[in-house]
Amino acid sequence: MDFNFTEEQGMVRDGLSRLVREQYGFEERRKAIASSEGWRPEVWSQLAELGILGMPFSEADGGFGGGAVDAMVIMEEFGKGLVIEPFLPTVVCAGGFLKHAGTAAQKEEHIGAIVSGAAVFAFAYAEPRGRFDYADLETTAKKDGAGYVLNGHKAVVIGAPWASHLIVTARTGGERRDRSGVSVFLLAKDTPGVTTRDYVTVDGRRASEVYFENVAVGADALIGVEGEGLALIETVTDEAIAALCAEACGAMKVAHAMTVEYSRQRKQFGVPIGSFQVLQHRMVDMYTAYEQAVSLTYLATLRLGSDERTRKLAVSAAKVGVGQAARLIGQEAVQIHGGNGVTDEYAIGHYFKRLTIFDSEFGNVDHHLKRHVALS
Template sequence: MNFELSEDQQMLQNMLRQFLAQRYGFAERTAASRSDLGFRPEIWSALAGELGLLGATISEDRGGLGGGAVEQMIIMEELGRALVLEPVAETLFHGAWLLEKAGGAAAGLLADVAAGKVRLALAIGEPQMRYDYADVAATAERSASGWRLNGQKSVVIAAPWADQLIVAARTSGRAGDVAGISLMLVPVDATGVSMHPYPTIDGRRAADIILSDVEVSQDALIGSEGQGLELLEELRDRAVAAQAAEASGLLDKLLQDTVAYTQQRQQFGQPIASFQVLQHRMVDMYMHVELTRAAALLATLKLDAPADERARAASSAKATVAEACRFVGQNAVQLHGGMGMTDELPIGHYFKRATQIEGEFGTADWHLARRARLG
C-alpha cells in the first residue's frame, strides 16, 4: 500500500505550513486567545479566501474543493502543529460534513461555510450525559412553524464563535433509546437560545446552552427524522480521526521543542541532552509521536470502511492518542523544569491542548471498552 502523499496533497501541506509559520506566531495566538473575541477573524477570512481551506473537503458542486479524509488529516496535523484556535474542525470537518452527508435544505449553507461566512458548532452533550449519544434528552416537537426545541446542552466547543448550532434532540422516545434522535440546525440568535460562554483550559471557547421553546422551520431538520444517532456515531469516528491527526502535529512540536531545549540547557558543564537517561526518555516520546501518526493514518484510511471496521480503527486510535498525549505532554513539561509550567513558553499551552484532546469524544477507557465490544 502506498502511504505517500500525492503532489496536490503535498502542495496543500506545504502551503498551510508556510502560511501558519508566517502568520500564526505564538505571541499573536496568545493575544487572540486572551482577547474578548478569543480568535482572529482576519485569520479565518484568510483561511477561506486566500487558501480556500474552509472548503477543502466540501464537494465541488457545493462550492468546495472536493477533498476527502486524507486532506482532513493533512490540515489537522498542521493546525495542531501551530496550535490554531480557529474552529476549523468544528465548522468544516464536523458541521459541514454532517450537512453534506445528510443533504436536504440545510446543505445550502455549505457554500457560505466554504466562503468563511458561516461558522458551525455541535450541540450534542448534556449535563446528565457521558459519552453515549443515545442519552440525549433534549426534545424537538412539531409546531405550527416547524419544530419547537427545549433542553440543555453543555460544553459546546466553539459555540461562542458560531453562527449556527447543530443540535441533537429527541423527536420521539426517551433518553437511552437508540431511535428517535434528530439533528436540527438552529441559529445562535434564535429566540429562546441562552448561551453561557467560558474559556476552556486550552485557550479556546465553549458554552453551556439552554433551549427554551426555540422555534425553527421545518427545513431545520438535518437528515431523516429520528435517525440521527447513526450520523452522530460516524461523526464521532471522523472527529477522533481528525483529532488524532491534530495530536500528531501537536505532539511532534512538543517533542521538537523539548529536544531543542535539552540541547541548550546546561548542567554540570554540559547540555542535559547528553545524559543517557534523558535521551532514553526522549526516544520514548518519539515512539509515542510515531504511534500517534500511524494511528491517525489508520483511522483516516478506515473512515469510508464498514461501520464496525471504521469504529474499531477510531477507538484504537483514540486509546493510542490519549496515552501519547499524557506521556509526551507530561515529559515535555518535566524536561523543561519549572519553565514548562509558565505561560511565556509555548510548551505549557501545547500541553493543555493535549490534555483537552485526551478526553474529547470519549476517554481512552471508554474507547477501549467500545473496541472490546466490537471484537
Template structure:
C-alpha cells in the same frame, strides 16, 4: 506500500505550514486567545480564500474531494501551530452533519456559505449527564403544527458562542438513552429563547453552555428525517475524531522537538542535560510514542477513505493510541523542561494543555478502547 503524499497534498501541507511559520507565531496566538471572540476573522477569511475550508467536502458538494488524508494533512499543521480558529467545530464536525444528513437544498444553502467563510456553525450534542454516550439526549423537541418547541441544556458546545447557527441533537421520541428518536435541528443562534454562556477552555479554545427555553424551530429546519439522526451523528463524530487525532500528532511532533532542543541547551553540573543517558531514554520513548500515534492515524485515515467514510473501529483504535501518546509526551515534555514548562510565557505549557484536552475530547482512551473491543 507508498505512504508519501501526492503532489496536491504536499502543496496543501506547504501552504498551511507557511502560514503557521509566517503569520501564526506564539505571541500572535496569545493575543487571539485573549480577544473578544477568541480567534481572527481575518485568518478565517484567509482560510476560505486558500480553499482550506473546502478540504473536508466532496467535489459534488463544491469541496476539494473530502479525503481523510487531505484532512489529516491540514489538521497536523494546525496542531503544530496550536491554531484556535474553529475549523474542527464549524467545518469538520458541523459540516459533516450537513454533508451527510441534510437535503440537497439545505446543502446548497449552507455548505457554500460555510466554505466561503460566511457562516459559523456549532454542533450542540453533549449534555451534563451524557458523558460520551451520543444516544443520551434529554433535550426535547415537541412538534406543534409547523414548529418544534425546543427545551433543554447543551454543555461544552465548541464554537457555541461565535456560531451563527446551531445544529442541535434533540429527542423527538423514545427514552432518554434510546438510539432511535434523535433528531437534528438547525437553530438560529440569536432566536428568542436561546441563552448562550461563552467561556475560554483550558486549552485556549472557546465553548459555551447553551440553554433552550421554549424555542420555536420551523419543521423546515430539521436536518434529515425525524428520529433517525444518530448514525449521521456517529459518522460526523468519527470524522471529527480523526481530525482531532491528526491535530494531536502535529502538536506532539512540535512539543517533542522543542524538548529535544531545550535539553541541548539546559545545563546541569556543567553538562547539557541532553547528554544524560537516562533522559535520552525518555526522549526515545517520546519519539516512539509519536511514531506509533502517527502510524495508527494514517491507518485510520486510509480505512475511512477506503470504506466511504465509515471506519469506527479504526478511528477508536487511533483515538485510544493517540490519547495515551499525548499523555506520555505531554507529561515528559513538562518534566524535562522543569518549572519553566508550566509557565504561561512558554509555549510548551500551551501544547501540554491542548494535548491534555484532546485526550478527553470526543471520548477518552478508555472509552475508545472499549468501543474498539465492542466492534
C-alpha cells in the same frame, strides 16, 4: 497500502504550514486568546481565500474535491501551531452532517457559506449528565405543527461564542439512552429562545453553555430522518475523532522537537541535560509514541469509508493510542522542561494543555477501549 500524499495535498500542507508560521507565532497566539474575541476573524478569512475551508468538500457540493485525508493534512498543521479557529466544528462536523444527510436546499444554503468563511458552526451534542453517550439526551425536540420546539441544555460547546449557526442533537422520541428517537437539527444561533454563557477553556479556546427554551424551528431545520440520527452522529463524530487525532499528532511533533531542543540548551552540572542517558531514553520513548500515533491516525482516516464496524474499530484504536501518546508526550515534555514547563510564558505548557484536553473530546481512552472491546 499507499501512504504517499498527492501533489495537491503537499501544496496544501506547504501553504498552510507557511500561514501557521507567519500568523501563529507563540506571542501572536497568546494575544489572540487573551483578546476579547478570543480568535482572529482575519485568519479565518485567509483560510477561506486559500481554499482551506472548502478543501474537504466535493466539487458537486461547492468545494475543491477533497476528503478525509485532506482534512487530516489540514488538522495536523493546525496542531503544530495550536490554531484556535473553529475548523473542526464548522468544516468537519457541520460539513459532515450536510454532506452525509443534508437536503439539496440545506447544502446550497450552508456549504457555500462555510467555504466562503461567512458561516461559522458549533456542534452542540454534549450534555452535563450525558458523559460520552450520544443517545443520553435530555434536550428534547417536540413536534409543533410542521416544525419542532427545542428545550434543553448543551455543555462545553466548542466555538459557540463565534458561531453563526448550531448543529444540535435532541430527542424526538423514545426513552433516554434509546438508540432510536435521536434527531439532528440545524439552526441559527440568534433564533429566539437560544441563550449562551461563554467562557475560555483550559487550552485557550472558547466554548459556551447553550440553553434552549421553547426554541421554535421549521421542518427544514431537521437534518436526515427524524428519530434515526444516531448512526449519522456516530459517522460524523468518527470523522471528527480522526481529524482530532491528526491535530494531536501535529502538536506532539512540535512538543517533542521543542523538548529535544531545550535539552540541548539547558545545562546542569556544566553539561547539557540532553547528554544524560535517562533523558535520552525518555525522549526516544516520546518519539516512538508519536510515530505509533501517526500510524494509527493514518489507518483511522483511511478506514472512514469502510463498513461501520471496521470504521469504529479503527477510530477507537486511534483515539486510544493517540490519547495515550498525547498524555505521555505532554507530561514528559513538561517534566523535562522543569519549572519552565508550567509557566504561561513558555509555549510547551500550552501544548501540554491542548494535548491533555484532547483525551476528553468525543470519548476518552477508557470509553474507546470499551467500544473497541465491544466491537471485537
